[in-house]
Amino acid sequence: MALPKVIISTKFYKNAHRLLIRFGYNDVLIQRVKLLPKTRWSVSLRCWYMDYDSDALTLIHDTLDGYAIINDSAVDFSIVHRTKHIKRVRHICEAHRTILKDYRNYLRGKRYSESTVNSYLILLADVIEFHDGKPIEELNNRVIELFIEQVMAPKNYAISTHRQLVSGIKHFKNFYPNCQINELNLFSPKKDRLLPNVLSQSQILDLIRCTENLKHRTIIALIYSCGLRIGELINLQRNAIDIDRRQLVVKQGKGRKDRYIILAESCVPLLLNYIFTYQPKQYLFEGQNLPQYRAESIRAFLKRSCAKAKITKRVTPHTLRHSYATHLLEQGIDIRYIQELLGHSRPETTMIYTHVTKKDLLHIKSPLDIALKQITTSHTNSNGLLSQNF
Numbered sequence: 256m257a258l259p260k261v262i263i264s265t266k267f268y269k270n271a272h273r274l275l276i277r278f279g280y281n282d283v284l285i286q287r288v289k290l291l292p293k294t295r296w297s298v299s300l301r302c303w304y305m306d307y308d309s310d311a312l313t314l315i316h317d318t319l320d321g322y323a324i325i326n327d328s329a330v331d332f333s334i335v336h337r338t339k340h341i342k343r344v345r346h347i348c349e350a351h352r353t354i355l356k357d358y359r360n361y362l363r364g365k366r367y368s369e370s371t372v373n374s375y376l377i378l379l380a381d382v383i384e385f386h387d388g389k390p391i392e393e394l395n396n397r398v399i400e401l402f403i404e405q406v407m408a409p410k411n412y413a414i415s416t417h418r419q420l421v422s423g424i425k426h427f428k429n430f431y432p433n434c435q436i437n438e439l440n441l442f443s444p445k446k447d448r449l450l451p452n453v454l455s456q457s458q459i460l461d462l463i464r465c466t467e468n469l470k471h472r473t474i475i476a477l478i479y480s481c482g483l484r485i486g487e488l489i490n491l492q493r494n495a496i497d498i499d500r501r502q503l504v505v506k507q508g509k510g511r512k513d514r515y516i517i518l519a520e521s522c523v524p525l526l527l528n529y530i531f532t533y534q535p536k537q538y539l540f541e542g543q544n545l546p547q548y549r550a551e552s553i554r555a556f557l558k559r560s561c562a563k564a565k566i567t568k569r570v571t572p573h574t575l576r577h578s579y580a581t582h583l584l585e586q587g588i589d590i591r592y593i594q595e596l597l598g599h600s601r602p603e604t605t606m607i608y609t610h611v612t613k614k615d616l617l618h619i620k621s622p623l624d625i626a627l628k629q630i631t632t633s634h635t636n637s638n639g640l641l642s643q644n645f
Contacts, residue, residue: 259284261319264329265307268300274311274330276303278323287322291315296543299555345384354391354431355380361430375423378416381406382424395435399424414447451577458566459578465563471556473529474540474548477503478572480519482579482597484509485550485572491539496530498523505598514598580605 261278268275276294278284288294291314294305305311312327319325347355355376362372385402386394399420407417421443428438454462459479466472478488487505495504501518518526535541540548553572561570576597583593594605 258322258324261323261325262329263312263315263325263327265331266300266304268297268304272307273304274307274315275300276305276315281323284319284323287318290318298543298549298552345380346388347380347384348388351383351388351391355383358427358430362426365426374419375426378420378423379427382420391431392433393435396437396440399436399441414444418443418446451581452568452570452574453581454566454568454570454574454578456582458564459575461564462560462566462570466556466560468556469529469532470540471560473525474553475557475560475575476519476522476525479575479579480522481516482576482583483516484576485553488540488553488572489538489547489550493535493537493539495539496526498527509598512598514595516596 259278259281261276261284264275264277266273266275276288288303291305294303296302297304305315312330316325316327358379359372359376362375367375382394382399382402383391385406386398403417403420406412407420421441424436424441425438428434428436463472463476463479466475474488477483478485481503483505486509490506491503492506495506496518497503498518501520501523503516503518505514505516533541538547542548542552550572557570557572580593580597583596584590590602590605594602597605599605
């Protein structure tokens with residue numbers, strides 16, 4: 256009986272050089288690979304991996320010898336001689352680190368989300384490092400301006416990051432009034448008004464059809480049919496689904512708001528099949544050896560499904576939410592109901608979908624179409640096509 260094939264390759268993954276171990280599903284090989292030290296399964300890479308050092312490759316050959324045919328031609332053998340990746344450490348004195356820790360506790364006391372706290376803290380730490388060890392009391396508006404001019408602008412930071420910096424600095428002024436920052440004179444650029452990326456309904460169906468894995472298919476269908484944010488989907492508890500009432504409750508969504516969403520009838524059999532097959536315990540979608548499914552895993556399989564469905568535009572989980580809102584608006588659903596379903600605090604946020612919907616735009620005739628129609632009516636021999644002479 257022919258031995259299975261194992262392909263070994265190298266990749267810089269999670270801030271370190273790794274050896275990737277790929278093979279078709281095989282129970283014996285899986286048990287052998289688990290014997291290797293610190294071997295882990297990557298959901299995004301869909302293979303096993305381990306740290307790459309001078310002994311790792313020999314260890315793989317010794318462990319799998321006689322169980323598989325190993326192909327290591329794709330291994331970059333020069334990697335073991337390179338210097339290890341060193342994480343950048345900010346040059347901030349202990350006194351300033353203490354201030355940053357206290358600022359973090361101050362923000363948590365204001366009950367901001369952990370992601371907001373981390374964003375403000377990281378940006379302020381960058382400013383303090385840029386201030387080059389000078390006392391915090393000397394921190395003023397000009398230091399902030401120079402940081403934006405010399406760091407943020409050359410590195411092409413997003414406008415949203417710039418706005419986060421200004422907001423974080425204003426909170427820091429309230430926390431530490433001894434600094435010389437005048438928060439009233441801090442300039443905050445206007446928000447980007449980018450149109451959301453939207454898939455057509457046929458593309459959505461193609462995407463679901465091309466997703467063969469039951470859990471992945473259920474996730475895509477649920478995000479689109481309920482307009483969920485990716486964080487809301489990951490945090491869905493098992494008891495958040497009420498099949499009898501065809502309802503789904505989102506607890507503590509963005510802005511710490513709860514809301515009810517109607518489950519699509521077509522989604523109920525798929526959801527029941529998934530629950531019966533996977534038997535989730537606490538969270539509706541649970542990861543391998545993890546209580547919750549990871550956002551990175553969802554983005555990874557969504558990318559693969561888009562490639563199978565031959566969708567070339569950039570698609571993220573939030574694209575499915577945008578598509579949900581746009582398609583509701585095109586069906587004539589009142590924008591106030593859409594605002595409630597999406598969990599938006601302000602109607603202005605929901606109004607962006609009026610710029611991408613084609614419901615009313617389709618009724619507008621282009622002047623070029625009208626001109627060609629007039630030519631067609633006045634000249635019986637003309638068929639009104641731009642590709643021909645007229």
